[in-house]
Amino acid sequence: MFEFPKFNRSSVKNDVLSGLTVALALVPEAVAFAFVAGVEPMIGLYAAFMVGLVTSLFGGRPGMISGATGAMAVVMVELVMEHGVQYLFAAVLLTGLIQILAGVLRFGKFIRLVPYSVMIGFVNGLAIVIFLAQLGQFKIKNADGNLVWIAGNDLYVMGGLIVLTMAIIHFLPKLTTAVPSTLVAIVVVTLLVYFVPALDTRTVLDFLQGMTGDENATIAGTLPTFAIPAVPFTLETLYIILPYAFILAAVGLIESLLTLTVVDEMTGTRGRPNKECMAQGAANMVNGVFGGMGGCAMIGQSMININSGGRGRLSGFTAAIALLAFILFASSLIEVVPLAALVGVMFIVVIGTFEWASFKMIRKVPAKDVFVIILVTSVTVATDLAFAVFVGVIVSALVFAWEHARHINAEIKESQDGNEKVYNIDGPLFFASVSNFLELFDVNEDPRHVTVDFAQSRVVDHSAIEAISVLNGRYAKEGKKLHIRHLSKDCRKLLHKAGVLVETDASQDPSYAVVSDTLG
Known part of the structure; x- marks a missing residue:
């Protein structure tokens, strides 16, 4: 199942540097998704590390990044609220088992049934979702505890730093490709904010403390520890967690396999969907017994990795190990990274992810395909990815049946x-x-x-x-x-x-x- 990768000096450099870049961007997202799920930030960070590590080593798509995701986090909320985090761990454990079974039964092949119009709607919708998620960084809590938009000098400084980050990422490759422009942009903006007091802007630490409401909050932590979920091993427990496990497994596999297909298109190579199913399942089973919230492939982080030159398993492995190193040894360095730099990175991801050519396609492709693209994009933004893909495939199938009838x-x-x-x-x-x-x-x-x-x-x-x-x-x-x-x-x-x-x-x-x- 594991393939020992072949390295050369250039690929090692690209994979390591792009992995470090991804790790920096993983921190605030993992924390944010943990809060979406209603669990502690460290549970999200542990999930990002463990899912990323296992899938980078055993997954079917080198260069693809996995971690804690919002698509799965929204499914977990009700379970955590009603039954507690231990039931979440049990559900994630069962989710992994279902995903492994899907791989063994070769269900990954069914990703071929997703039409191209649904794929375009998927990436467009996800680009919009990523963009909207970044807008939350422009809000802070006021004295009454309500979220309000930043304004005045704070807005100008943050906006300027975002533009600077995006400019470095866009123009640096025209001068040199020796190092990933994304990593350079994050480092330059971080140093600029650190050494120029006038550029006072929110950092990763401010974000974490704002989310928790705890002035002593930090991303520093210890190694995750093994523990069987503390739930009764009864049919009643199975009855509670099984529906969530099936939904989590479906959402995780759909997002992972669609991301795999997108990366295939970008790199001109072919991933192995059934192998990816099993790797995602193994990663979630590890999460269930080591206190992580589970996860799946992340198209935004995967785009960062591919655009930064990461192509091999070493890039995902580096991202996971670097994230663990941040938690154990370098939390103080990561906590000073400005949010503006990470927002700028994600805005570049949005621009690169959105299929701008779809606007030109409107007059060149059948009206039914245009309808499916718009439908999937809208449903992705309004609800969630899995439901949007399901709707898109069903509508495409019905249109196909009507045409051939x-x-x-x-x-x-x-x-x-x-x-x-x-x-x-x-x-x-x-x-x-x-x-x-x-x-x-x-x-x-x-x-x-x-x-x-x-x-x-x-x-x-x-x-x-x-x-x-x-x-x-x-x-x-x-x-x-x-x-x-x-x-x-x-x-x-x-x-x-x-x-x-x-x-x-x-x-x-x-x-x-x-x-x-x-x-x-």
Whole structure:
């Protein structure tokens, strides 16, 4: 399962430096997602470390970054509120088991069913979500404990530092690519704020203390410790955590596999979805027994890594180990990093993630694809990623079915003596096309022998079988004989299993090959 990576000097440098960059950006996000889930900040930081470490070593997509995510955090809130954090750990443990099972059963291959229009809607929606999440950094708590927008000099300083960060990231690669521009931008802005007192702006420590309301809050901590979740091992506990575990597993796998596909497109390489399922599951099982909130792939951090030059497993490994080092030894250094620098980094991620070409596509692609893109983008922003992808796939499938339902027709040929008529069917026969299929036949006027040729068609589902049965019944009622030919082996099996008594000629039936799942 583990592949020992091949290193060269350039790849090591790129992976290590990009990993450090990712680790810096992971800190505030892990803390924020912990608060979304209703747990302590350290639980989010532990999750980011453990998920990142396990998936970087054993995952199916080198260069992809995983950690604590908002998509999974929102699912956890109710469980934590009603039953406590120990039940969360138990649910995360079960989530990991379900995800491993999904990988073993090779469910990762189903990511191929997600249409390209849904993929575009996914990345656009996620870019908007990342952008909106950064706006929270422009708010502070007033004396009454309410969040208010910053204004005046504070806003100008923060805005200026964000612009400076983005400018360094954008222009530095034009001068040199020796070091990741993102890392340089964070270091430069941090040093500038540290040594220029006039540039007083909020830091990671201010963010943490503001979230907790504790002036002594810090990201300093110890190593996570092993502990079985302190819950009763009963059917009642299973009844409580199982629904959450299934939702967490589904959300985690959908976000991870879609992120894997996006990284595949960016790097021109191919990841292994089933292997990634198992790695995500193993990571979440580790979280369940070491006190983490669980997680999955993070498209924002993955974009930072890829854009900074990280391509191998070493980049994700470095990010995880660096995050642990920050927690254990260097918390004071990380706590002085300005939020403006991290916000600037994420704004660059937003610009790079959003599929700007989708605006040009509006006049070039079918209206149904444009509708799906807008729908998935909107649902992602309004609800959550998993639901948006589910809606997008269902709508795309229904549109596909509607389009193909109208494409079934028949070429009709009659024998010279008029005793036989042949209907050469063109187009798939399935639930949406059965009505049009039955309307092709003139039962009353047809001769005693009618042949339906499926050489250019295929019987797809039970509705199609039922349509053939209905057609056979109509001809039988008129004392006429229906013959079927050019059915595939699986179609004949469906007819036989359904008990449809119709004459089939197997001698000319085709055999269809099936694509292998080897690459899963």
